[in-house]
Amino acid sequence: MLSEQPVPEFSNPAFAAAPPLAEATVAIVTSAALHQASDDRFSAGDTSYRMIDRSARDLVLGHWSPNFDRSGFTADVNVVFPIDRLEELAADGVIGGVAPRHVSFAGNQPDDVATLRMDSGPAAAAELRADGVDVVLLTPV
Amino acid sequence: MSTLAHVFEAAGIATVTLASIRSVADRMKVPRALYCEFPLGRPLGKPGDVAFQRDVIMRGFALLDAAAGPVLVDHPEVITDEVEAMSCVVPAAFDSNELAAVAEARGLRNAWDRSVERRGSTGVGRSITADGMGDALVALQRIVDGTPWKEAGIPGKVTTSLVHDIRTYYEEAALELADGPAPAGRAAEAWFYEQTEAGKLVMASRAAIKDQGGPHPAWFYMAPAHR
Numbered sequence: 541m542l543s544e545q546p547v548p549e550f551s552n553p554a555f556a557a558a559p560p561l562a563e564a565t566v567a568i569v570t571s572a573a574l575h576q577a578s579d580d581r582f583s584a585g586d587t588s589y590r591m592i593d594r595s596a597r598d599l600v601l602g603h604w605s606p607n608f609d610r611s612g613f614t615a616d617v618n619v620v621f622p623i624d625r626l627e628e629l630a631a632d633g634v635i636g637g638v639a640p641r642h643v644s645f646a647g648n649q650p651d652d653v654a655t656l657r658m659d660s661g662p663a664a665a666a667e668l669r670a671d672g673v674d675v676v677l678l679t680p681v
Numbered sequence: 682m683s684t685l686a687h688v689f690e691a692a693g694i695a696t697v698t699l700a701s702i703r704s705v706a707d708r709m710k711v712p713r714a715l716y717c718e719f720p721l722g723r724p725l726g727k728p729g730d731v732a733f734q735r736d737v738i739m740r741g742f743a744l745l746d747a748a749a750g751p752v753l754v755d756h757p758e759v760i761t762d763e764v765e766a767m768s769c770v771v772p773a774a775f776d777s778n779e780l781a782a783v784a785e786a787r788g789l790r791n792a793w794d795r796s797v798e799r800r801g802s803t804g805v806g807r808s809i810t811a812d813g814m815g816d817a818l819v820a821l822q823r824i825v826d827g828t829p830w831k832e833a834g835i836p837g838k839v840t841t842s843l844v845h846d847i848r849t850y851y852e853e854a855a856l857e858l859a860d861g862p863a864p865a866g867r868a869a870e871a872w873f874y875e876q877t878e879a880g881k882l883v884m885a886s887r888a889a890i891k892d893q894g895g896p897h898p899a900w901f902y903m904a905p906a907h908r
Contacts, residue, residue: 545705547683547705547708547709548684548709549709550687550709550710553687553690553691553710553712553750553751554687554690554691554712555690555712555749555750556689556690556692556693556694556695556696556712557695558695558745561742561745564745569685569689569696571682571685576802577801577802577803581807597801598800598801598802599802600802600803600804600806601804602804604841604845605902606841606844606845606848606902606903606904606905606906607721607905607906607907608720608721608722609720609721609722609723609762609866609867609869609870610722610804610849610852610869611767611852611855611856611863611864611866611868611869611870612720612722612723612728612863612866613722613723613728614796614800614804614852614853614856614869615728615729615856615863615864616728616729616863618725618728618734619723619724619725619726619727619728619729619734620722620723620724620725622725622734622738624731625725625731625734625735625738626738628731628735629735629738634739635742645685647682649684653684656684656685656688657684657687657688661684661685661688661689662688662691662692665688665689665691665692665694666692668689668692668694669692669693669694673694674694674695675694675695675696675697675742675745676689676694676695676696676697677696677697677699677738677741678682678685678686678689678696678697678698678699679699679724679725680682680698680699680700680701680724681721681722681724
């Protein structure tokens with residue numbers, strides 16, 4: 541069962557403060573292995589990430605597992621990557637802004653998630669920080 | 682995903698996680714999690730439903746008001762998978778000299794082309810392109826007919842990548858052909874594996890590779906685990 545799978549343990553996790561939502565720049569981080577058609581594909585067990593431009597909609601779902609529904613994404617990318625919803629919330633003044641770039645990882649990772657924790661995860665976070673991101677919405681697949 | 686939440690928080694970015702497995706979010710002490718009991722692969726719940734997606738996001742953003750974590754809140758609505766296949770009629774084969782799945786795949790080509798035109802992308806292309814569907818299906822039939830799976834001429838040699846391409850081609854085409862809102866979670870999967878000639882051929886070749894003593898990863902991941 542997925543619900544009984546072993547998980548990494550985190551002691552004393554950080555809890556970052558967010559600015560008021562109306563002033564926050566928001567990015568999406570997904571584990572759906574999304575990439576643009578022109579990007580390198582994700583390999584099985586890929587620990588790297590792809591940056592997705594705010595304007596990109598030609599997205600491919602590169603996740604390797606056959607065990608989840610893809611038809612929802614085929615019908616509407618926002619059900620995995622709610623970029624149009626963020627644009628609407630920014631236009632309405634609910635959030636401060638939409639990040640210029642968003643992040644995609646592959647959800648099926650090696651069990652120890654060591655590279656994600658120590659290398660590619662922090663690197664992606666640094667890229668978002670450089671873009672002025674305050675809040676991340678994580679969407680899993 | 683939960684690991685990434687901790688990594689981003691450590692870098693000073695506040696995170697809101699749309700959690701799909703409640704016990705994992707709980708045990709991993711995800712800083713701010715909105716548990717959404719929606720079909721896997723649909724973290725925002727409902728394709729094409731702007732108001733619902735916005736509601737999910739706003740319930741998530743509301744967790745940013747918490748002074749300390751971890752915070753784990755349940756979304757009030759549960760969305761379940763569909764066990765019935767989506768409605769998409771596939772015409773019967775006409776020429777009995779041709780493998781039925783090959784004719785079927787060809788018949789779906791115009792719809793698939795429209796899907797690519799509309800969406801600007803496709804998930805097909807790990808092992809084959811749309812032009813290679815016929816040859817791929819013939820290779821799977823060879824396995825069913827007794828050819829050892831490694832000698833059947835499987836394009837790209839990786840069975841699971843090939844099946845990904847075939848299934849994705851079918852599902853992308855089916856969504857163009859079906860009327861109305863997007864099908865429920867797994868309804869397209871049920872349609873492919875239970876109602877199409879290609880899906881039945883995938884299942885038959887999967888069984889044949891298993892019977893031939895093929896390695897577990899080579900056949901098991903040709904279909905979702907529950908099949």
